[in-house]
Amino acid sequence: MTVYSIGLGPGDHELLTIKAKRILEESDIVVVPQSDSKGRSVAKEIILNYINKSKIFMYYIPMTNDKEELSRRYQELAEIIRRHCSEGKKVCYVTMGDPTIYSTSNYLTERLKKLNIQVKHIPGISSVNAASTLLGVPLCIKGENFGVYEMPSSTEKAVEFINRHPTTVFMKVDRRLPVLIEAIKKVSPRSAYLAKRLGLEDEEVYDLLNGGAPKEGVYLSIAVIKK
Numbered sequence: 001m002t003v004y005s006i007g008l009g010p011g012d013h014e015l016l017t018i019k020a021k022r023i024l025e026e027s028d029i030v031v032v033p034q035s036d037s038k039g040r041s042v043a044k045e046i047i048l049n050y051i052n053k054s055k056i057f058m059y060y061i062p063m064t065n066d067k068e069e070l071s072r073r074y075q076e077l078a079e080i081i082r083r084h085c086s087e088g089k090k091v092c093y094v095t096m097g098d099p100t101i102y103s104t105s106n107y108l109t110e111r112l113k114k115l116n117i118q119v120k121h122i123p124g125i126s127s128v129n130a131a132s133t134l135l136g137v138p139l140c141i142k143g144e145n146f147g148v149y150e151m152p153s154s155t156e157k158a159v160e161f162i163n164r165h166p167t168t169v170f171m172k173v174d175r176r177l178p179v180l181i182e183a184i185k186k187v188s189p190r191s192a193y194l195a196k197r198l199g200l201e202d203e204e205v206y207d208l209l210n211g212g213a214p215k216e217g218v219y220l221s222i223a224v225i226k227k
């Protein structure tokens with residue numbers, strides 16, 4: 001039994017790979033893990049450009065730190081997928097960006113493997129790449145490296161991370177935007193941008209060094225800092 005874990009890219013439906021499109025089309029069931037209790041899902045909007053909604057199976061995984069609840073949900077979803085597979089259905093599940101980076105797919109994949117289901121990953125364009133290319137800022141040039149971090153909760157940690165590499169990317173900035181702004185004041189980097197909802201209709205880019213910043217943190221925002 002094999003299922004596919006598909007990366008959908010950052011939001012623009014044209015940034016899906018040809019392979020991902022083919023597997024979506026060939027699947028009988030496309031599982032969309034959804035964290036919004038009202039059922040809103042950017043992933044669903046993307047795949048509706050390629051497949052009929054009758055193939056989509058939405059499954060709610062709440063944004064919570066309750067590990068038991070999350071474990072129960074992933075296990076239940078893995079068992080649902082196994083049932084479909086054993087009925088001979090072709091199943092795939094999708095995630096925004098790349099499936100191996102801060103993604104629900106990582107947890108689901110673990111559960112499926114324990115149920116002896118083989119998982120094949122189809123890479124997606126990560127928001128890390130989408131942000132750097134949109135900004136036209138190289139992530140690294142010869143002899144350099146770059147760091148990608150989940151936005152820390154303390155300014156000290158953020159400063160430490162920025163100082164480690166020529167380029168630093170912070171994901172999941174969201175409500176920790178004030179920490180980022182504070183860290184930038186301390187480091188005075190060459191450039192610091194925040195990109196919000198890349199590839200979507202309300203995409204926006206903020207130049208954090210020149211006073212540009214959203215009034216409050218927004219979900220789906222990523223920062224690229226050049227020291």
Ligand SMILES: C[S@@+](CC[C@H](N)C(=O)[O-])C[C@H]1O[C@@H](n2cnc3c(N)ncnc32)[C@H](O)[C@@H]1O
Pocket residue numbers: 010011095096097098099100101102103104125126127128170171172173174195196197198199200219220221222
């Ligand atoms: C749960 S992680 C998923 C990352 C995803 N797997 C990837 O490879 O981009 C969500 C975080 O990714 C970043 N992100 C994903 N899509 C984005 C987008 N369209 N615009 C800006 N940031 C995005 C944000 O930092 C967001 O908080």
